Amino acid sequence: MAELRNLQADLAQFRKRVLVAGAVVLLAFLLLGMRLMYLQIYRHDDLLEQADNNRTTAVPTPPNRGQILDRNGVVLATNYAAYTLEITPSKAGNLETVIEDLGKIIDISARDRKQFKKLREESKGLDSLPIRTRLTDAEVALFSAQRFRFPGVEVKARLYRDYPFGEIASHVIGYIGRINQADKERLEESEEEGNYRGTDYIGKLGVEQSFEKQLHGITGVEDVETSAGGRAVRKLASSPATAGDSIMLSIDIKLQQMIEEMFGNRRGAVVALDPKTGEVLAFVSKPTFDPNLFVDGIDFDSWKELSESIDKPLLNRALRGTYPPGSTYKPFMAMAALQNGKRSPSTVINDAGSWTFGGHTFRSHGDGGLGGVDMYRSIVKSSNVYYYTLANEMGVDMMHDFMKPLGFGQLTGIDINGEVRGVLPSQEWKRNAYKKPEQKKWYAGETISLGIGQGYNNFTMLQLAQATATLVNGGYKYKPKLIVAVQDAVTRTKQAVAGSPPENLGFLPENVEIVKRAMVGVTQEGTSVRSFAGAQYLSGGKTGTAQAVTIGKGEKYNASRLEEHQRDHALYIAFAPAEDPKIALAVVVENAGFGSDSAAPITRRIFDYVLLNQYPSIEDMAALKQGKAGAPIGKPRIASEVPLNLNSKSTATSGVAVSATTAASATVAATATPAATPTATNILAPVTPTAQPIR
Numbered sequence: 001m002a003e004l005r006n007l008q009a010d011l012a013q014f015r016k017r018v019l020v021a022g023a024v025v026l027l028a029f030l031l032l033g034m035r036l037m038y039l040q041i042y043r044h045d046d047l048l049e050q051a052d053n054n055r056t057t058a059v060p061t062p063p064n065r066g067q068i069l070d071r072n073g074v075v076l077a078t079n080y081a082a083y084t085l086e087i088t089p090s091k092a093g094n095l096e097t098v099i100e101d102l103g104k105i106i107d108i109s110a111r112d113r114k115q116f117k118k119l120r121e122e123s124k125g126l127d128s129l130p131i132r133t134r135l136t137d138a139e140v141a142l143f144s145a146q147r148f149r150f151p152g153v154e155v156k157a158r159l160y161r162d163y164p165f166g167e168i169a170s171h172v173i174g175y176i177g178r179i180n181q182a183d184k185e186r187l188e189e190s191e192e193e194g195n196y197r198g199t200d201y202i203g204k205l206g207v208e209q210s211f212e213k214q215l216h217g218i219t220g221v222e223d224v225e226t227s228a229g230g231r232a233v234r235k236l237a238s239s240p241a242t243a244g245d246s247i248m249l250s251i252d253i254k255l256q257q258m259i260e261e262m263f264g265n266r267r268g269a270v271v272a273l274d275p276k277t278g279e280v281l282a283f284v285s286k287p288t289f290d291p292n293l294f295v296d297g298i299d300f301d302s303w304k305e306l307s308e309s310i311d312k313p314l315l316n317r318a319l320r321g322t323y324p325p326g327s328t329y330k331p332f333m334a335m336a337a338l339q340n341g342k343r344s345p346s347t348v349i350n351d352a353g354s355w356t357f358g359g360h361t362f363r364s365h366g367d368g369g370l371g372g373v374d375m376y377r378s379i380v381k382s383s384n385v386y387y388y389t390l391a392n393e394m395g396v397d398m399m400h401d402f403m404k405p406l407g408f409g410q411l412t413g414i415d416i417n418g419e420v421r422g423v424l425p426s427q428e429w430k431r432n433a434y435k436k437p438e439q440k441k442w443y444a445g446e447t448i449s450l451g452i453g454q455g456y457n458n459f460t461m462l463q464l465a466q467a468t469a470t471l472v473n474g475g476y477k478y479k480p481k482l483i484v485a486v487q488d489a490v491t492r493t494k495q496a497v498a499g500s501p502p503e504n505l506g507f508l509p510e511n512v513e514i515v516k517r518a519m520v521g522v523t524q525e526g527t528s529v530r531s532f533a534g535a536q537y538l539s540g541g542k543t544g545t546a547q548a549v550t551i552g553k554g555e556k557y558n559a560s561r562l563e564e565h566q567r568d569h570a571l572y573i574a575f576a577p578a579e580d581p582k583i584a585l586a587v588v589v590e591n592a593g594f595g596s597d598s599a600a601p602i603t604r605r606i607f608d609y610v611l612l613n614q615y616p617s618i619e620d621m622a623a624l625k626q627g628k629a630g631a632p633i634g635k636p637r638i639a640s641e642v643p644l645n646l647n648s649k650s651t652a653t654s655g656v657a658v659s660a661t662t663a664a665s666a667t668v669a670a671t672a673t674p675a676a677t678p679t680a681t682n683i684l685a686p687v688t689p690t691a692q693p694i695r
Contacts, residue, residue, distance in 0.1 A: 060198030063217030064159060066244030066489060068173055068207055070253040071279075074644065076173050077208065079159045083135035085143065086128045089120060091152030098150060099131065105146060106139050108132055111299050119297065122180055128156070133296050161201065161295050166647030167288040169256045171316040172249070172416070172482065174206020175291035195219050204294065206316075207247065207482065210417045214486060217244035243489035250279035250484045254644055255609055259284045262602050262616070264625030266592060268569075269317035269461040271480075272585035272606060275469035275575065278478030278499050280414070281583060282606070285317040292647070310565065319414075322422040322458040323588055326544030326595070327382045328573045329453030331515050332467060333390055334375050336402040338511040342393055345375040345514050351385040358445045362388050379518035379542065380526035384452050391451025396442060399450060400426035405505050406467040407477065408459050413500070414480040422463060425456035454547060464573060464586035472516060472540070472575040472584055475507030516540055520578045528572070531600040533631040537611050541574035541603065543595035546588075567591040572599035576607045583610050592627055601629040608636065615639040 068077035085106060092098050099116075102108060112132055119129045135143075140155055147154075161176050179187075179202050187193040196202070197219055203209035220241030259270050263286040270284040287309075293302050306314055315321060337343040353369030355362050364370075364384035370377070378386035391399065404410060409424025423429070427442040434440050449455040462480060470477040479500040487494045519540030523532040527543040546569045570592040575581040585603060592598035601624060608614040616624060617634030 057223070059222045061220035061222055061238070061241045062159070062199045063219060063241035064243040064489075065161065065176075066215040066217065067246040068215075069246060069248045070256075071248065071250050071484060072252065073248070074253050076165060076169065076249070076253060077161060077163055080162050081157055082133065082160050083140050084130045084156050084158045085132040085135055085139075086130050086154060086156055087116070088128045088152045093151070098153065102131065102143075102150065102153065105142050106132060106135070114300065115297050119178065122178075128154075130158075130296075133158075133160075158200075163291045164646050165253065165257070165644070166290045166292060168260060168645070169251060169253060169283070170206075170288045170291045171285040171318065172206055172251060172256075172283045173291060174208035174210075175204055175294040176201045176208050177204040177294050178297055201295075205291075205418075207249065207416060210415065211247055211483070214247060215244040217489065218242040245489050246487040247483055248485040248487070248494075249482050250274075250281065251283055251482065252281055254639065254642065255282050255606070256284060257645060258609060258615060258639075258642075259602065259606060260286060260288065261621060262605060262624040263589070264627075266598075266625075266627065267311055267317070267590040268588045268592075268599075269321055270585060270587045270602065270606070271318050271461045271465035272583055272610075273465050273469045273478075273480060275473040275478070275581050275584045278466075278469070278480050279484060280480055280482050281610070282585075283318050283482065285315070285319070285321070287311050287313040289313045290647070316418065317588075317590075318461050319416065319418055320420050320460070321588075322420060322460055323569055323571070324455075324457050324546040325453035325459055325464055326546035326569070326571050327384075327452060328464060328542050328544035328571050328586070328595070329451075329457065330379055330382065330387055331471065331519055331542050331573075332403060332406060332408075333387050333399070333451055334379060334518070335471060335507065335511060335515050336394065336399060337375075337390055338514060339402065339507065340394065340398060343375065343390060348372045348374050349378070349383070349386045349389055351383045353385075355385045355388045355448075357388070357392065357448055360445055362448055364388075375514065376518045376521060379515070380521040382527055382543065387451035388448050389451075391447050391449075392444075394451075396447045396450060397426050399447075400424055400429075403467075405477070405503075406470055407463050408457075408467060410463070412462055412466050412480050414462060415483050419462070420460065422460055423456055423458040425450065430456075453544060461586045461588055464571075465584060468573045468575060468586060469581075469584035470505065471507075471512065472581045473502075474509060474512050475505040476502040477505060478502050516575075516578070519575070523574075527596045528600040528603075530596065530630045531604045535604065535607070537576055537607065538578040539574055539576035539607055540578050541572055541600065543600060544571035544573070545569070545594050546571060565591055568593055570595040570598035572596075572603050574600075574603045574607070576611060583607065589627070598627050604632065608632065609639050612636075613639045615642045 065079055067075055067079075069075055085102070087095070087098065089095060099108060099113065108131060116129060116131045132139075135155065143150075143155055163170070163173060163175070178200055179196065183202050184193070187196055192213075195216070195218060199216070199219065203212040203215065208215065218241060220239050222238040255272075259282055263284070266286065268284075268286055270282055271280065272282040273280055289306055293299075298306075334343075338345070349372070351364055351370040351373050353364050355364065362384070369385065370381050370383050373381065373383045373386050375386075377383070403424055409422050411419050411421055425446075430442050431440045446455060450457055466477070466480055481497070481499050483497050485494050485496050519542055520538060522528050522541050522543065523535075523539050528541050532539060532541075568591070570589040572587045572595045573585070574587075575584040583606070585606065587595075587599040587602055589598040589602070605614075605616050605620075605624065608616075614632075614636040615638065616632060617636055619634040620629065620632050620636070623629040623633060
């Protein structure tokens with residue numbers, strides 16, 4: 001009986017265990033079913049989207065950057081497609097080993113390695129970074145055959161910027177460079193970050209920077225199906241990118257080329273304007289630089305050469321260089337005297353060669369002087385004594401109040417970034433500029449040298465050109481502008497860019513004519529007569545010589561005793577034709593001495609180009625480059641027949657560029673890279689690169 005009872009107890013306990021186990025299993029299946037129901041029904045849409053994301057990738061498609069053209073349609077900045085070997089550090093493993101192995105297949109120079117290292121330090125590990133650019137077809141084929149050995153390494157077809165004229169007009173055009181951390185922060189602040197997905201480059205200087213938004217375009221998106229290994233299989237859908245707009249500048253690239261060539265190895269700047277519109281016809285800064293150096297990332301040696309050069313080739317002298325105007329200030333002083341009733345044209349001042357004020361002697365034309373001079377003769381013969389006395393009579397604040405509306409010491413508002421103000425002194429300016437009480441006080445003796453454009457006066461050539469244009473335009477001031485038209489990349493319609501309405505400074509016409517007549521006299525019987533001998537038109541101008549360093553009291557200026565960079569600057573302002581000015585300009589040749597010897601000859605050739613369609617002869621150009629020119633020599637060339645000098649180093653013109661068809665058909669380009677099939681088509685219709693004179 002005992003055994004039977006034990007057996008029954010064991011069976012009962014077994015049944016109980018089976019029942020519990022069954023309940024547990026049933027509960028597990030019930031929970032599993034509920035989970036499946038939750039996933040299948042309630043989270044169906046969410047999980048389906050995640051599944052699609054696991055097999056698809058949204059790839060940004062960067063747009064073609066817009067072109068930059070001159071006023072005649074000559075292309076100054078464009079794009080071309082080329083192959084690039086790129087590494088994604090997070091996927092490539094040991095980078096040193098990978099680069100060494102790649103170097104056995106494709107030539108990778110020390111410069112390439114340094115640039116890659118620099119880019120890696122500036123970017124995140126997920127970024128794809130170029131180790132070699134502009135691969136040839138043979139190099140692409142060599143890598144393709146051994147691609148399986150290099151995870152995280154691929155060849156991409158990228159769009160590159162090209163500047164066909166190299167150093168010509170580089171300060172105006174600017175350049176693009178790789179987006180750095182500072183650029184990314186600015187994009188985030190401007191809410192433009194999304195439009196730069198897949199874009200590696202951005203405008204850094206000049207028009208490229210100032211009109212970045214128009215030139216960049218709108219980024220597109222491609223939905224690409226990928227394999228388990230992350231390789232692109234096929235394109236599912238796409239929203240195409242919208243190319244950037246093309247921008248037409250007011251400058252004439254052939255005129256720009258001619259002026260830059262005339263400077264030779266000298267330093268300086270030229271700004272030429274249309275006084276009736278404010279359009280910039282030439283915007284020269286010498287020396288220049290090649291913007292193509294910056295496209296791939298400038299190498300250390302090139303950057304050191306540019307940044308440490310005593311000639312400062314990266315400085316835009318036309319926009320940011322400030323200079324005392326010297327005697328080019330005198331026509332504006334004469335206009336101030338007339339408008340304020342301080343002097344009549346017939347008032348005669350005795351120029352004895354010097355003038356003493358407060359125990360200090362201010363020099364003029366040596367011991368002999370000019371004798372009695374009225375306003376006309378004071379400009380034609382450039383009397384210092386006349387304007388010493390005038391400055392003393394007017395005072396610093398009256399001069400300031402007249403010169404400020406002309407644009408001296410002010411931002412002109414030109415449509416390019418980076419302009420500086422310079423200095424137009426006043427008593428208030430000095431109080432704000434200095435800290436010590438004794439420095440804040442304005443002394444009467446400081447006023448005297450302002451009358452001849454020295455002292456605290458410091459202006460840009462852009463300001464001096466605008467003031468000249470305003471004066472000869474009867475006191476109507478236009479804001480300088482470089483952009484004259486924008487062409488929409490989609491509709492291909494060209495939209496003219498309207499300038500700002502002119503500001504009337506209220507100059508009396510009779511006063512304007514008095515000053516203009518005296519400036520014409522400068523070219524006919526004054527300080528620039530030699531340069532304008534035989535001209536087929538009448539022009540007006542004013543020479544100037546400005547100190548680069550201060551000469552001590554009691555000392556005399558002697559150029560031969562000074563270092564070249566310490567010698568006087570040569571300046572010239574001018575307009576032509578005299579009866580109906582179509583061009584007004586300001587020129588400075590640094591450390592070149594007298595404006596009549598160095599700046600006026602350059603001006604004569606600019607006027608000959610604009611008004612007569614003439615280009616200097618070969619022998620004349622040689623004399624100009626050496627600073628030894630007067631009136632033109634030799635037979636001038638026909639400007640419209642002189643060829644433009646394309647940059648021989650330009651990649652887009654040297655046959656290295658990859659066509660869009662080749663890029664699209666290449667095996668290695670069949671990846672999910674956003675620029676797998678780039679195009680480098682012209683936005684504007686092709687034009688013959690010849691410059692015509694501006695009429």
